Amino acid sequence: MTGPAAIPPSEPPRRRGRPPRAPQDSASRAALIRAGLEHLTERGYAAAALDAILAQAGASKSVFYHHFASKEVFGLALVDEYGAFFARFLDAALRDPAQPSALLRLWSFARSAEAGMARHGFRRGCLIGNLGQEMNALPEPFRARLIATLRDWEARTAACLQDARMAGEIGPHHDPAALAARFWIGWEGAVLRAKLERRAAPLRIFTDGFIDGIAVPGHPLAAMR
Amino acid sequence: MTGPAAIPPSEPPRRRGRPPRAPQDSASRAALIRAGLEHLTERGYAAAALDAILAQAGASKSVFYHHFASKEVFGLALVDEYGAFFARFLDAALRDPAQPSALLRLWSFARSAEAGMARHGFRRGCLIGNLGQEMNALPEPFRARLIATLRDWEARTAACLQDARMAGEIGPHHDPAALAARFWIGWEGAVLRAKLERRAAPLRIFTDGFIDGIAVPGHPLAAMR
Numbered sequence: 468m469t470g471p472a473a474i475p476p477s478e479p480p481r482r483r484g485r486p487p488r489a490p491q492d493s494a495s496r497a498a499l500i501r502a503g504l505e506h507l508t509e510r511g512y513a514a515a516a517l518d519a520i521l522a523q524a525g526a527s528k529s530v531f532y533h534h535f536a537s538k539e540v541f542g543l544a545l546v547d548e549y550g551a552f553f554a555r556f557l558d559a560a561l562r563d564p565a566q567p568s569a570l571l572r573l574w575s576f577a578r579s580a581e582a583g584m585a586r587h588g589f590r591r592g593c594l595i596g597n598l599g600q601e602m603n604a605l606p607e608p609f610r611a612r613l614i615a616t617l618r619d620w621e622a623r624t625a626a627c628l629q630d631a632r633m634a635g636e637i638g639p640h641h642d643p644a645a646l647a648a649r650f651w652i653g654w655e656g657a658v659l660r661a662k663l664e665r666r667a668a669p670l671r672i673f674t675d676g677f678i679d680g681i682a683v684p685g686h687p688l689a690a691m692r
Numbered sequence: 693m694t695g696p697a698a699i700p701p702s703e704p705p706r707r708r709g710r711p712p713r714a715p716q717d718s719a720s721r722a723a724l725i726r727a728g729l730e731h732l733t734e735r736g737y738a739a740a741a742l743d744a745i746l747a748q749a750g751a752s753k754s755v756f757y758h759h760f761a762s763k764e765v766f767g768l769a770l771v772d773e774y775g776a777f778f779a780r781f782l783d784a785a786l787r788d789p790a791q792p793s794a795l796l797r798l799w800s801f802a803r804s805a806e807a808g809m810a811r812h813g814f815r816r817g818c819l820i821g822n823l824g825q826e827m828n829a830l831p832e833p834f835r836a837r838l839i840a841t842l843r844d845w846e847a848r849t850a851a852c853l854q855d856a857r858m859a860g861e862i863g864p865h866h867d868p869a870a871l872a873a874r875f876w877i878g879w880e881g882a883v884l885r886a887k888l889e890r891r892a893a894p895l896r897i898f899t900d901g902f903i904d905g906i907a908v909p910g911h912p913l914a915a916m917r
Binding site for chain 1: 739817
């Protein structure tokens with residue numbers, strides 16, 4: 468299980484309708500994506516130097532421009548790769564068939580994500596949070612793509628919270644979609660703070676407070692109320 | 693009343709123990725601070741161009757280096773100015789003697805901050821959140837200064853939540869300091885998202901959910917539970 472700051476496996480998903488690339492071509496693109504994700508989850512877009520990314524990927528400028536027309540196109544591809552990667556990471560916890568409690572599945576996502584950040588010394592944050600914070604200095608096409616990525620993660624989280632409501636883990640007056648929106652607003656703040664302080668506490672403070680605030684009294688995850 | 697993205701008044705506070713500066717000297721420093729805050733609350737540190745800040749402040753490079761030894765020293769001065777400015781802004785709401793309900797004072801802070809962001813079209817965020825997100829690309833001295841600023845704001849918020857607990861607006865099992873930490877973790881996430889989406893909704897979703905989650909049943913700010 469990998470964390471939110473972890474990097475997708477080296478083989479990129481094949482796009483429907485496009486001819487398969489030559490293996491070497493795929494490998495150089497994947498190496499650029501991996502290096503780009505490492506740099507941008509750690510430093511953000513403005514501070515990420517293309518030269519350093521190329522050096523890490525062992526790729527020349529001409530190979531880069533063969534795959535990506537510009538830094539902007541590259542950045543948007545990173546958003547797509549990270550969004551899809553993280554959606555799978557989320558689903559692994561939120562749809563875990565071995566865990567019947569939906570609230571525990573949400574809790575478990577947060578702890579897995581924490582483990583992912585810890586593995587990188589809390590230096591890497593969420594690509595979407597990093598770029599969201601920088602949005603005013605980014606090309607405008609990033610805005611819709613970042614918002615859509617967060618909406619996708621919210622929808623997956625809302626489905627889990629809907630399960631929690633159906634099972635009576637949270638009160639029937641709660642709106643799963645509204646709660647999921649609240650979760651992602653706060654979670655990005657928690658990742659930001661965990662990176663700043665280089666420790667797990669902000670992730671736990673946020674997640675445990677969020678779950679405690681919605682769990683029905685007597686739920687194993689609810690504090691004494 | 694000014695918002696979180698608003699800029700401090702042009703006269704900087706006099707430092708104890710330092711001789712007063714010549715008025716012109718003070719004015720040029722204040723203009724640089726104002727321009728720096730505008731650029732960095734909007735674009736962050738890495739994307740902020742010193743040339744653009746100088747042009748806006750009408751200051752030459754030599755005037756800049758007369759006041760600040762480097763971009764780093766300038767950035768740290770901006771953190772100090774913004775931290776102190778925002779502490780006064782927070783206190784204006786959280787210690788408002790005209791509002792007896794502590795939870796309403798917290799709610800009122802959030803709405804004032806929202807008005808401040810709205811005035812700038814939600815383009816400007818929180819300087820501390822922006823720089824916190826960029827921390828891995830910033831000189832290391834920023835880390836302690838950013839954390840200390842957040843701790844200061846948390847302490848002011850904890851005092852307000854302590855009032856709420858004393859008055860029975862929140863349950864006696866709540867720890868005001870822990871709640872204040874949760875508030876600031878989530879609030880920075882909400883400001884990030886409001887800036888990304890250029891609208892107030894994330895601030896309201898977070899704040900109303902936070903207050904609803906801690907207010908005692910029947911409190912005017914508590915939703916039906």
